[in-house]
Amino acid sequence: MSxxxxxxIVNGVVAGTILAVxxxxxxxxxxxxxxxxxxLAGHMAIGAFAGYVANAWLGLPAYVAILAAFAAAGIVxxxxxxxxxxxxxxxxxxxxxIASIALNLVLENVLRxxxxxxxxxxxxxxxxxxxxGPIRIGPQQLENLAIAVAAMALIFLxxxxxxxxxxxxxxxxxxxxxxxxxxxxxxxxxxANFIGMGLGGVGGMLVGLDTSVDPLVxxxxxxxVFAAAVVGGLGSIPGAAIGGLFIGLAEELxxxxxxxxxxxxxxxxxxxxxxxxxxxxxxxxxxx
Amino acid sequence: xxxxxxxxxxxxxxxxLLALSLNVMWGxxxxxxxxxxxxxxxxxxxxxxxxxxxxxxxxxxxxxxxxxxxCVAAVTTFGxxxxxxxxxxxxxxxxxxxxxxxxxxxxxxxxxxxxxxxIPQPLKSTLGPDFNTFYLGLALLVLAIVFFLLERLxxxxxxxxxxxxxxxxxxxxxxxxxxxxxxxxxxxxxxLIAGLAGALYGHYTxxxxxxxxxxxxxxxxxxxxxxxxxxxxxxxAIGAYVVVFFLESTRFLTGILPGISVVQIxxxxxxxxxxxxxxVLHVRPYGLMPxxxxxxxxxxxxxx
Amino acid sequence: MKSRLxxxxxxxxxxxxxxxxxxxxxxxxLRAQASGPIRIAGLVPLTGGGGAFGPNMSLSQKTxxxxxxxAGGLLGRKVELITEDDQTNPEAGVRAARKLIxxxxxxxxxxxxxxxxxxxxxxLCWENKVMMLAISAADTIAELPHQGYFVRxxxxxxxxxxxxxxxxxxxxxxxxxxxxxxxxxxxxxxKGITQICQSKNIKVTSMIYDAKxxxxxxxxxxxxxxxxxxxxxxxxxxxxxxxxxxxFRANYKGRVVGFAYGMTPQFVEGAxxxxxEGMYTIEPIPAAGSTAYGRLQKLLKKDALDTYTCQGYDHAxxxxxxxxxxxxASGTAIRDNIRKIGDPAGVKVDNAVDGIKLLAxxxxxxxxxASGPCKFTDIGNxxxxxFRLNQxxxxxILPA
Numbered sequence: 002m003s004x005x006x007x008x009x010i011v012n013g014v015v016a017g018t019i020l021a022v023x024x025x026x027x028x029x030x031x032x033x034x035x036x037x038x039x040x041l042a043g044h045m046a047i048g049a050f051a052g053y054v055a056n057a058w059l060g061l062p063a064y065v066a067i068l069a070a071f072a073a074a075g076i077v078x079x080x081x082x083x084x085x086x087x088x089x090x091x092x093x094x095x096x097x098x099i100a101s102i103a104l105n106l107v108l109e110n111v112l113r114x115x116x117x118x119x120x121x122x123x124x125x126x127x128x129x130x131x132x133x134g135p136i137r138i139g140p141q142q143l144e145n146l147a148i149a150v151a152a153m154a155l156i157f158l159x160x161x162x163x164x165x166x167x168x169x170x171x172x173x174x175x176x177x178x179x180x181x182x183x184x185x186x187x188x189x190x191x192x193a194n195f196i197g198m199g200l201g202g203v204g205g206m207l208v209g210l211d212t213s214v215d216p217l218v219x220x221x222x223x224x225x226v227f228a229a230a231v232v233g234g235l236g237s238i239p240g241a242a243i244g245g246l247f248i249g250l251a252e253e254l255x256x257x258x259x260x261x262x263x264x265x266x267x268x269x270x271x272x273x274x275x276x277x278x279x280x281x282x283x284x285x286x287x288x289x
Numbered sequence: 290x291x292x293x294x295x296x297x298x299x300x301x302x303x304x305x306l307l308a309l310s311l312n313v314m315w316g317x318x319x320x321x322x323x324x325x326x327x328x329x330x331x332x333x334x335x336x337x338x339x340x341x342x343x344x345x346x347x348x349x350x351x352x353x354x355x356x357x358x359x360c361v362a363a364v365t366t367f368g369x370x371x372x373x374x375x376x377x378x379x380x381x382x383x384x385x386x387x388x389x390x391x392x393x394x395x396x397x398x399x400x401x402x403x404x405x406x407x408i409p410q411p412l413k414s415t416l417g418p419d420f421n422t423f424y425l426g427l428a429l430l431v432l433a434i435v436f437f438l439l440e441r442l443x444x445x446x447x448x449x450x451x452x453x454x455x456x457x458x459x460x461x462x463x464x465x466x467x468x469x470x471x472x473x474x475x476x477x478x479x480x481l482i483a484g485l486a487g488a489l490y491g492h493y494t495x496x497x498x499x500x501x502x503x504x505x506x507x508x509x510x511x512x513x514x515x516x517x518x519x520x521x522x523x524x525x526a527i528g529a530y531v532v533v534f535f536l537e538s539t540r541f542l543t544g545i546l547p548g549i550s551v552v553q554i555x556x557x558x559x560x561x562x563x564x565x566x567x568x569v570l571h572v573r574p575y576g577l578m579p580x581x582x583x584x585x586x587x588x589x590x591x592x593x
Numbered sequence: 594m595k596s597r598l599x600x601x602x603x604x605x606x607x608x609x610x611x612x613x614x615x616x617x618x619x620x621x622x623l624r625a626q627a628s629g630p631i632r633i634a635g636l637v638p639l640t641g642g643g644g645a646f647g648p649n650m651s652l653s654q655k656t657x658x659x660x661x662x663x664a665g666g667l668l669g670r671k672v673e674l675i676t677e678d679d680q681t682n683p684e685a686g687v688r689a690a691r692k693l694i695x696x697x698x699x700x701x702x703x704x705x706x707x708x709x710x711x712x713x714x715x716x717l718c719w720e721n722k723v724m725m726l727a728i729s730a731a732d733t734i735a736e737l738p739h740q741g742y743f744v745r746x747x748x749x750x751x752x753x754x755x756x757x758x759x760x761x762x763x764x765x766x767x768x769x770x771x772x773x774x775x776x777x778x779x780x781x782x783x784k785g786i787t788q789i790c791q792s793k794n795i796k797v798t799s800m801i802y803d804a805k806x807x808x809x810x811x812x813x814x815x816x817x818x819x820x821x822x823x824x825x826x827x828x829x830x831x832x833x834x835x836x837x838x839x840x841f842r843a844n845y846k847g848r849v850v851g852f853a854y855g856m857t858p859q860f861v862e863g864a865x866x867x868x869x870e871g872m873y874t875i876e877p878i879p880a881a882g883s884t885a886y887g888r889l890q891k892l893l894k895k896d897a898l899d900t901y902t903c904q905g906y907d908h909a910x911x912x913x914x915x916x917x918x919x920x921x922a923s924g925t926a927i928r929d930n931i932r933k934i935g936d937p938a939g940v941k942v943d944n945a946v947d948g949i950k951l952l953a954x955x956x957x958x959x960x961x962x963a964s965g966p967c968k969f970t971d972i973g974n975x976x977x978x979x980f981r982l983n984q985x986x987x988x989x990i991l992p993a
Contacts, residue, residue, distance in 0.1 A: 406712050552640075
């Protein structure tokens with residue numbers, strides 16, 4: 002394997018792990034509420050701005066800013082879902098998806114109203130990459146990788162070990178049975194939104210670190226994030242993690258064959274190919 | 290002021306065609322399509338390229354826009370029909386992005402981000418300033434024809450099968466209907482109308498460019514159809530005019546808010562669009578004019 | 594069923610009527626331009642891809658109009674600035690322009706930014722005899738049959754491309770790598786640079802990247818593999834930031850140079866001082882002796898202004914001075930007089946208030962703008978552009 006391909010794989014893994022974080026958030030919400038929530042983009046932007054306020058305005062260190070991003074996006078996730086989407090639950094997944102697009106427009110413009118469109122940067126010093134022979138990787142990329150992996154590990158532990166986590170899996174697995182067992186679906190919905198949108202917020206901050214913080218920060222990554230969740234199988238958390246890696250690698254490796262200007266199209270092609278082979282994604286659904 | 294109203298009515302008519310297109314796919318058949326602007330773009334480019342590059346008459350451009358957009362819709366969706374709704378929503382969103390990216394990069398064909406300008410405007414030189422009124426009439430005529438045909442379609446056995454697929458695809462399949470084929474047909478018809486809307490747009494403004502075809506336009510059309518009443522052609526058409534009216538009136542309303550910056554006004558306007566859509570969904574989930582299902586008459590007993 | 598339908602129709606009509614009534618009560622409206630205030634408009638991006646620029650352009654236009662009004666107005670009338678958002682989208686731009694032309698009856702539409710919006714709106718301008726003062730840099734716009742209703746203060750791209758070739762030659766570059774997103778002028782710029790550089794035996798490699806991606810690591814890797822000694826970054830602000838961060842991380846040691854409209858003060862702020870240290874920008878500047886830039890700095894209370902802010906200021910000044918020169922507020926008057934207020938024999942002015950006063954005294958004036966000398970060719974392109982090479986040092990963009 003040439004050094005070039007190896008480098009592309011390294012870049013793909015790094016890009017993919019960042020995509021995986023919001024993709025897992027999307028899948029968590031889908032697993033419990035069973036609709037594609039497009040408001041994820043707005044929540045990613047909220048997370049990016051919350052992290053920015055914590056880090057650049059209040060001078061808090063990066064890891065605290067990440068927690069702020071999670072908490073802010075998670076709380077907004079609960080509130081916006083409660084008022085914006087919950088009353089529409091009986092009208093089907095499509096109505097909810099459309100409503101979430103409208104909600105996204107609202108969130109994005111609330112941020113624009115408050116912060117304007119000016120790009121902002123975190124008060125985190127950018128560090129030069131390390132080189133190992135022909136391969137280049139940055140300490141910040143490794144940190145992002147660690148944050149992403151830690152977030153995923155925490156979610157897995159939460160779902161596997163806690164009562165609430167187990168209840169959420171039960172709802173995802175069979176909502177009717179869970180209802181009979183006395184699991185409160187509203188409570189589960191709130192948990193799913195908090196965790197899902199919280200992860201979206203962390204993802205938004207990670208994307209913001211590579212780009213800049215502005216109201217469109219989530220929207221720019223949305224198509225790739227959705228591609229990751231779909232390829233992995235909507236509703237499956239391990240699937241979203243694998244899907245993120247898959248899209249990250251596909252986008253970077255596409256440079257070997259396609260002009261760089263077509264990169265955004267690669268996610269779409271990846272979905273098409275995957276879904277033709279496996280219409281329910283790599284791991285199928287309901288793997289929460 | 291009159292010419293402004295005429296122009297906005299023309300935009301409203303083009304939006305109405307798009308809403309009718311979405312109504313065939315989503316309202317009647319239940320297949321969500323977030324890539325509507327992709328088909329709109331294909332139609333606009335087909336007509337513009339034929340009339341500008343090959344010097345063909347505008348009428349040929351219109352026909353070609355329908356044929357090409359319809360074929361593209363049928364072919365690209367053929368592989369997607371097995372997908373469940375959520376997947377379809379995301380894949381179609383991706384489709385529109387790919388159309389836009391291809392439009393930007395395949396410069397040999399589309400002239401790239403420069404766009405295609407000087408698209409012929411029918412009878413412009415003869416009519417002069419009356420062109421705008423004439424074009425509104427033309428657009429309304431097109432809308433009326435499409436509307437009439439779609440109403441016929443809706444009430445026909447074909448329309449019934451589409452609704453059956455929307456309510457329960459499995460049941461329709463059990464009843465012996467080739468669900469896949471019907472879905473491809475619905476997309477082909479929807480694509481045809483969206484393509485026609487694209488051609489109407491291009492020959493009206495005389496300029497198209499890939500940047501035109503952004504997801505926000507699809508959101509407006511969803512707003513139109515949701516506000517009007519999914520499944521109802523009247524609702525789709527009227528909803529489109531309501532949306533244009535709403536979008537334009539926010540321009541005037543924000544002018545009376547003192548003490549906020551221009552970017553905040555712009556944010557308020559988009560915010561109002563989002564809130565408007567949410568509000569309609571909450572208050573009237575089936576739209577202002579909900580679908581009226583044609584009454585089915587029980588087959589009479591055969592006379593002996 | 595029937596009665597239900599009627600109610601829904603009625604509700605709909607009531608709703609429409611209510612909104613319509615709201616519109617009718619608004620102050621702006623149908624009064625003709627001959628009396629009442631003189632109306633000019635800014636059609637700028639406030640949302641969408643160009644959203645970072647519109648607010649400042651609008652702000653600088655507003656300071657001009659406020660100053661003129663405070664000094665007693667123009668031709669004895671008040672000046673009114675109307676700002677509309679083009680959403681960085683030609684469709685929304687055309688709708689907004691329709692409103693400005695048909696309802697507000699403006700004489701000029703200023704600071705149209707995206708080339709696509711400019712190309713879409715220009716036909717409306719010339720058909721309705723409204724002057725467009727634009728930024729849009731695509732070469733093709735000026736070639737439309739606009740009958741003179743178009744000038745732009747942004748140097749068209751062929752001019753800008755030459756500057757990068759010149760930079761490569763002056764710095765002794767052996768291999769120039771050009772990274773640009775797909776824009777209306779990408780092809781022209783790359784072709785122009787390649788032509789000049791090859792005649793001087795400078796190797797040119799180019800890559801067109803996807804401006805929407807959130808990381809450009811692999812693209813930067815590909816650039817690094819060819820070991821160029823000069824890298825030209827030809828994007829807009831958002832993707833320039835992503836690219837600059839990745840170039841920094843990759844530890845690229847060569848020279849980096851870009852358009853000043855992409856590498857703005859906001860770019861430096863967004864990417865950080867360390868990342869942008871030592872990068873060069875090529876910027877069109879006012880002719881020597883122009884004071885407009887310094888004046889605008891004071892008015893806006895900002896150290897560094899991006900070129901769009903300056904161009905917004907110039908557009909408002911040019912439109913109002915042309916009206917003052919013509920003693921008539923119309924698009925045609927602006928078209929016919931915009932070149933007269935740049936009379937080399939006239940008194941040099943850097944703002945509309947002084948210029949209006951001098952014109953009223955019957956003197957000739959020569960407006961020198963904040964973005965450049967603001968002299969136009971017959972098809973509306975900017976003439977006699979002076980370019981300056983800047984270098985970013987410790988977070989400040991300084992003349993190199």
